[in-house]
Amino acid sequence: MRRRALALLLGGVLLPAGLIGCGIPNETEVQVDGSGPAAEAGASNGSPARPPSPEDSNEPGPFIENYLRAAAAGEREQAYARAKEFIAQEAKSLLPEKQKSSEIGLTVVRLREKLEVTPPNNQGTSVVTVKVQQVGVLRANGVLAPPETSETEYVFQLRRADPSGPGLLLTAVPNVLLVSDSALGKYYLPHTIYFWNADQSRLVPDLRYLPSSVPTERLVTEVVRWLTGDPSDWLETGVTGLPDGTRPINNATGADGRWEVNLTMPGADDKKLGLLATQLAWSLPDLSGQLDLKIQNQKRRTVDLQQERTAHAAYPAGGVPARFSVYDGAIRPLAIGNEPRAAVPLAPADNRNVASAALAYAGDGTRAALVVTGADRRQRLRVGFGAAPVTGLATSARSYRAISRPTWLRSSDQNRPAGLVAADGKLYRFDGAAAMSEVPLAVPGPVVAVAGSLDGHRIALVSGGALYVAAVSVDGGVVVGQPRPLATELTGVTAVDWLLENDLVLAGNEPDLRPAIHQLSVDGGREIALKRDIGAEVSQLAAYPGASTGGPPSQSYMYEANRAAFRNNPFDIIKPEQVLDVPAGSRATNPTAPFFLY
Structure with missing residues (x-):
């Protein structure tokens, strides 16, 4: 089956794509192929197996x-x-x-x-x-x-x-x-459609399933029907639908790279049609050619699907991705093969007593969130943003017994950054001044980990050893929707991050109680084991949900277990000699708390 991962187009723009395919063995070092060719008119989108009898x-x-x-x-x-x-x-x-x-x-x-x-x-x-x-x-x-x-x-x-x-x-x-x-994996293909966020500045993925026997004409019709309907319930907080009353008129038609969609859409002006054109182009990523948008039988817009995807990136461009870890209480770059490396975007005076960190590119600047440990062994959050090196970091007013690795919400205003972090079992939002406020959640047990998606409107969190996903709105403030629990084979989940656009990587215990790392779709429908027999609980986990020439491979992740850092592609411990820019006199130790800057 075709597999698609997040890809970088020319200019370094991160673009979304579909989920990995099904039928992956129980434990594998997953390699991602490029997108397959678009299906011809009348062709099947997959190779459906014969139904059992x-x-x-x-x-x-x-x-x-x-x-x-x-x-x-x-x-x-x-x-x-x-x-x-x-x-x-x-x-x-x-x-x-x-x-x-x-x-x-x-x-x-x-x-x-x-x-x-x-x-x-x-x-x-x-x-x-x-x-x-x-x-x-x-x-x-x-x-x-x-x-x-x-x-x-x-x-x-x-x-x-x-x-x-x-x-x-x-x-x-x-x-x-x-x-x-x-059977879901064998007879259905995962398919991603996209809804706009509240201010219509960012596309948000919504995972669906379609029988693998459906021909291309039906695919276009189904995508239009899904887009004119409601988003998945758990996503409603973070997205907005098409104007009320928008409905398809008849089925989509087309062949040989020319498609036609006929709708009724109240107030269908150029802006609304332009937004819909971008939605359709990204929701039909394997189709090229032209698509005619008709409103009540009148052609109003012709969309070149490939040009639309190129001209309107779903996600913002970022800098060159690079790996980092914490070494002797400071953030240090990692040297992994021929992957690109980047300098720590902090002044040395601010790069001290670090337990974990989250760095993220935002426009021409960088956002930094550090968890620092004081002499009293309590932890505080330090936050700053701007051109590298980031200076003038603010410190949270309160200290906490334990703070998780922070996560930045990539959809927030560049001048008003925001993020989320778990501290002492509760979820908090923080701003660029390190002001923290509790996010009320109807979940049992303490919250110990949180991770934001590339689109910035979905999060995954761990509470009471269970895994949840939730939508996030940043329109007028950070609002987290009702979390949805996900079914996973793992119990006692300890860490999570986004591995692909619609896939999570998580750590916990398999039924025999051995610690393991699994990959799970954002709805819990498909799960595979990535790493077994770890031997110790995974305390931190960080992934890179993209692919770029010379950068970390797609589906790369790193984790910490037993006070040591590891990576996949291939699985190996991260050695002290792979840590760069270590000043003379530093204490010899293992690198910990690994993460990606992208």
């Missing part, structure tokens, strides 16, 4: 696994029909009545253990118990919404299709349309 297995366990794939294996309108092929006539009523296709929700589950199979009794009936983790509900609009139930196991009963012949049929099934997460 009841005849594919005569064994109860594999039969149930195929049943959990069936509903996802094709167009949504036929989901119930595909599932009922596995069910005996006397039990078909056990599934809920077929709803309208627009109302069908597929309950996506992750199998936690091997299926428990009870051998057939004298009547040839067997029972299969499936232990699951609820992942979410796949809606008709392609959104993987939060789970609607907390069920942890489902029980199926089977009999022989013919008492004297092969084949099986279900005689007892759960009263929901179940789909395994592996």
